[in-house]
Amino acid sequence: MKKYQQKSIIAVLTGGLVFVIGCFILLNFAAQQLTAQTKSDAEYILGHVEGAIAERRRILTPLNKLAFKQCDNTTLLEMRRALFDAKYVIDIGFFKGNQLVCTTGAGLLSKPINDKQPDFIRDGEKVRVRFEPELYLLLFSERPMEVIIVRQGDYNLIMQSTPFTNIGITAPDWEVIYKTPNALHHLAGKEGLYQQVKNSVFFPYETNSVCSSTSSQYCVVVHLPWSLFFSNNHLLLIISLILTCLAGISSALIVDARIAARRSTNQRIRKGLKKGSFYWTYQPIICLQSGKLIGCEVLARFEDKYGALFPDEFIPVIRKNNLTWTFTEAMIATTIKELTSIELLPEGFKVSLNIFPCDVELGNVSLLPQITELTNSRFIICLEITEDEYLDTSIAHAHFRTLVESGFNLSLDDFGTGYSNLRNLQNLSFHQLKIDRTFVQDIATEGLKASMIPNIMELVHKFNYTCVAEGIETTEQEAILKMAGVHYGQGWKYGKPMTASKFKNYITNQHF
Structure with missing residues (x-):
């Protein structure tokens, strides 16, 4: 192989190496950004979960302390006052025994409704929680809602998952779960996602999960695919790839120029001794x-x-x-x-x-x-x-x-x-x-x-x-x-x- 061919190969290999290193750095930077985004989304949703938990305590604890024995205008008035500035609760119900007898939206029910078995009961506070994918409220009988029903004492809350939706987050898939020693209980989002992440069925950096610092049994997991991340940042990606290509080409040209300069120096000195x-x-x-x-x-x-x-x-x-x-x-x-x-x-x-x-x-x-x-x-x-x-x-x-x-x-x-x-x-x-x-x-x-x-x-x-x-x-x-x-x-x-x-x-x- 001729010397100039060897030197050209060295220049090309150097440019290729710089390009590969540049791509690796770019990919590493993208991974960090993807991780930061999934973490931000998970913490955003978890913030709403903790807000809903705090709101539940703020509403149910005072209502139960009133110790109403029946649903009348006074009971409904207190329930509606509690609902007035609620962010997550869309309806409050009053139970007599194990039967729902009135709600803030429908008032006194003509026929009581038997309560259903909860998905899980939180120990200590005796809070009964049930996920309902399709609930028809009496006032909105034509529109099913995905809700979480929380009961404590004589009252329950209908909490809609709307505040947890994609507004404010980038990840298309997420799930809120409640962990008990024997099971995972779905509360909102894409059911089964937490288990999929646990089984590592996704690419690295695509998922992130966090649990509440105040109620550690509540956890959130999000999934943001690489494809969607690159799609959302395609302009930055294109610019970065162009710059990486230019860095590789520039490195190859510089190495080639240095090699040529050395070759030129040899020739110049040989000629210089003669001339x-x-x-x-x-x-x-x-x-x-x-x-x-x-x-x-x-x-x-x-x-x-x-x-x-x-x-x-x-x-x-x-x-x-x-x-x-x-x-x-x-x-x-x-x-x-x-x-x-x-x-x-x-x-x-x-x-x-x-x-x-x-x-x-x-x-x-x-x-x-x-x-x-x-x-x-x-x-x-x-x-x-x-x-x-x-x-x-x-x-x-x-x-x-x-x-x-x-x-x-x-x-x-x-x-x-x-x-x-x-x-x-x-x-x-x-x-x-x-x-x-x-x-x-x-x-x-x-x-x-x-x-x-x-x-x-x-x-x-x-x-x-x-x-x-x-x-x-x-x-x-x-x-x-x-x-x-x-x-x-x-x-x-x-x-x-x-x-x-x-x-x-x-x-x-x-x-x-």
Whole structure:
């Protein structure tokens, strides 16, 4: 499979993964909203149930306390007063013995009606409750009503389930039940729903049930299907799906662009080495004791028609693609020529060039003495090599000795941050240690790294090295390093990396 096909598959898979995650998040959000809606509906209905229970107590308890023995105008008047501001009760009846003898709506009955057996009796209050799916009131004999009949003492209440209906709730199906130890008693709504929910015949999150905190035997269950929920929120669902699709597509495009950018970076660097897109800058190195310019470090920069790349972008690519020696040869060919053209630079001026540790192990550095631009230069060429396990080999040691014998100076770059082997430090034939900028920046906060500078200087003196501190930005840092015995300094306090022409002007203006 070709590389571009593999990268396209990665982009598509990334977009698909983002889409799936987005759908999962959307579904989870919908589940939370569905749960919240069913809970809200259940609590709404339960609120009416508790209201009906409170209303029953508010009406029946005072009426029974009146202790009427027969139904007359006084009895009917009290019953009608109780019914006047009732919310759930539509009729009140009076019993003599076990026979209904009058109601608020029909008055005194011409023929008493025998009471029926209740569905259940609430213990304690001796409340008899019966569900009646079709009751014909005497005043509305042509219209059957679904009611709950509650009797306590000599009175009963006809309570219609209208306030529990779909007004104010979203769920199409619900049920109010009363639980006894041996049975469930239907009071309102869709009969049998509670048992279906208990048997888990519905999808997750579609149902919710709550029981009264004051009368725990009264419970409400509601069922809101996913299909109806999505239908009620179809516009939001469509928008969310569109956004999720866009997120997936955008992620795929971003990944594809990043992959393309990486591919493009490789190509740009390869072409840049051939077409001169790399250019070199020079940062001054100052003697801390005298304040004089003694050398510079060569630093690489890159810019082509697509823009600039930072060192932390192109250096890893150079290493990965085994272009380190090609890069080093291009650097030497250009920098020595540019610096040689600056007549103000004296003989013995130190030029620090960065060398990749892998080129030491591979033996490429053995070619340096053969480069006449270096061997015939009026400068002291200092090769800066970062600490690395490549340096801790007999092959590396042999190459170092050859370079020293050829007149090169060796500097151990970023000392203390990389691979350290103090036992071999003296055997590496180095002339100089370079203190990493993180140690210098730690001076202001008196951090741990700053406290290690005196120890580093002990090693410097022990092995008769010189020392350069990089990253100096303030007079305070300079003074502390100078007091510690550091020989040379490099950093923005003395000058940023600059092109050859600007470096020439720098030298002229600073009068070194």
